[in-house]
Amino acid sequence: MSSIDARGLSCPMPVVLVQNEVKKNAPAEFQVLLDSECSVENVTRFAKNNGYEVKAEENGEETTLICTKK
Amino acid sequence: MENIKKLPDDNLLVGFDNSDDAAVYKINNELAMVQTVDFFPPIADDPYTFGQIAAVNALSDIYAMGGEPRICLNIMGVPKKMPKEIIGEILRGGNDKVTEAGAVIAGGHTIFDEEPKYGLSVTGFVHPDKFYKNNGGKDGDVLILTKPLGIGVLTTAQKAGLLDSETQDFAIKMMTTLNKSARDVIIKYDVHACTDVTGFGLIGHLSEMLGDAPLMAELDTGSIDFIPKAVEFASMGILAEGMYRNRKAFANEVDESRAEQAIADILYDPQTAGGLMLAVDPKDADMCFDELKSVVPSAQKIGRIKALNGDKRIIIL
Numbered sequence: 001m002s003s004i005d006a007r008g009l010s011c012p013m014p015v016v017l018v019q020n021e022v023k024k025n026a027p028a029e030f031q032v033l034l035d036s037e038c039s040v041e042n043v044t045r046f047a048k049n050n051g052y053e054v055k056a057e058e059n060g061e062e063t064t065l066i067c068t069k070k
Numbered sequence: 071m072e073n074i075k076k077l078p079d080d081n082l083l084v085g086f087d088n089s090d091d092a093a094v095y096k097i098n099n100e101l102a103m104v105q106t107v108d109f110f111p112p113i114a115d116d117p118y119t120f121g122q123i124a125a126v127n128a129l130s131d132i133y134a135m136g137g138e139p140r141i142c143l144n145i146m147g148v149p150k151k152m153p154k155e156i157i158g159e160i161l162r163g164g165n166d167k168v169t170e171a172g173a174v175i176a177g178g179h180t181i182f183d184e185e186p187k188y189g190l191s192v193t194g195f196v197h198p199d200k201f202y203k204n205n206g207g208k209d210g211d212v213l214i215l216t217k218p219l220g221i222g223v224l225t226t227a228q229k230a231g232l233l234d235s236e237t238q239d240f241a242i243k244m245m246t247t248l249n250k251s252a253r254d255v256i257i258k259y260d261v262h263a264c265t266d267v268t269g270f271g272l273i274g275h276l277s278e279m280l281g282d283a284p285l286m287a288e289l290d291t292g293s294i295d296f297i298p299k300a301v302e303f304a305s306m307g308i309l310a311e312g313m314y315r316n317r318k319a320f321a322n323e324v325d326e327s328r329a330e331q332a333i334a335d336i337l338y339d340p341q342t343a344g345g346l347m348l349a350v351d352p353k354d355a356d357m358c359f360d361e362l363k364s365v366v367p368s369a370q371k372i373g374r375i376k377a378l379n380g381d382k383r384i385i386i387l
Binding site for chain 2: 010011012013015016019036037038041042043044045046049
């Protein structure tokens with residue numbers, strides 16, 4: 001599963017990284033490491049609107065989103 | 071702010087209390103002074119454009135009170151290495167908009183700062199009985215907005231280099247349009263409340279407009295001019311932190327069950343140099359809107375204020 005580390009980036013850069021990955025490789029599944037509420041929401045919106053199911057795993061300040069093509 | 075003691079002054083008609091757009095101070099029975107200050111870091115790559123936007127944004131607070139700007143002071147922060155030409159371009163942008171507003175720049179103050187900043191302190195005038203507060207809407211009022219919505223999303227997309235030049239030009243055109251023409255029309259009509267839509271987004275400012283009164287507002291999303299590109303970006307998750315902040319602050323007042331998420335997001339989206347939003351008495355609404363539309367083509371009727379019915383104060387239809 002491909003993994004995108006977008007920690008430390010401010011909005012909207014994390015969602016832009018995810019968009020680039022989806023556009024380039026159309027992965028069936030990928031995970032994104034995030035550390036802001038804004039980027040979690042943004043990536044969730046993007047993934048859901050592009051046919052992915054989104055599961056969030058929270059660990060402290062950080063969140064991992066696991067996106068799986070429906 | 072609670073700990074700061076304020077000296078009472080009967081001539082201070084509008085002060086801190088309702089987070090209004092500008093302060094209003096009565097000079098005599100015919101004249102009141104309107105005063106505001108606003109500045110921010112660059113939101114455009116081009117310094118001249120940035121100067122224009124910052125000035126339009128600051129002047130807007132005076133128009134939102136129904137006033138006329140007269141005297142401005144520049145407020146500026148510049149990094150030590152910033153070339154003089156860039157500083158000059160920012161100031162030229164500000165000066166051009168102040169001139170267009172019929173006001174003058176009388177001076178200013180600049181300090182060294184790691185990040186550039188620019189804005190204005192603006193003093194204007196208004197009749198002490200004829201200024202607009204940001205609250206005071208009444209049951210039956212028609213809500214009018216004078217610029218399209220979604221500028222915040224576009225500036226966020228711009229930061230990520232996602233804007234095509236046509237959309238960027240449109241965003242700049244909107245952010246550099248003074249609310250002067252809109253103000254000049256609406257002062258002829260029975261307007262109960264007026265504000266400019268900026269950092270709190272349309273919903274945040276609408277919530278302020280309803281104040282503590284037992285009122286609610288209905289927003290007709292079908293009549294609101296959402297910038298199409300902004301809706302597209304919103305659904306791609308290109309949204310600024312400020313939108314989520316506004317959502318957190320105001321969502322409990324809002325029924326958005328009938329709205330698409332991207333549309334609702336834009337209603338919470340912070341706007342830079344946004345349009346005026348006004349609550350007009352229903353007897354004047356059509357005439358005010360028609361005249362407004364003839365000079366400000368982007369004006370839209372966006373909804374209405376009603377007596378509160380239920381537990382949500384803002385209904386997105």
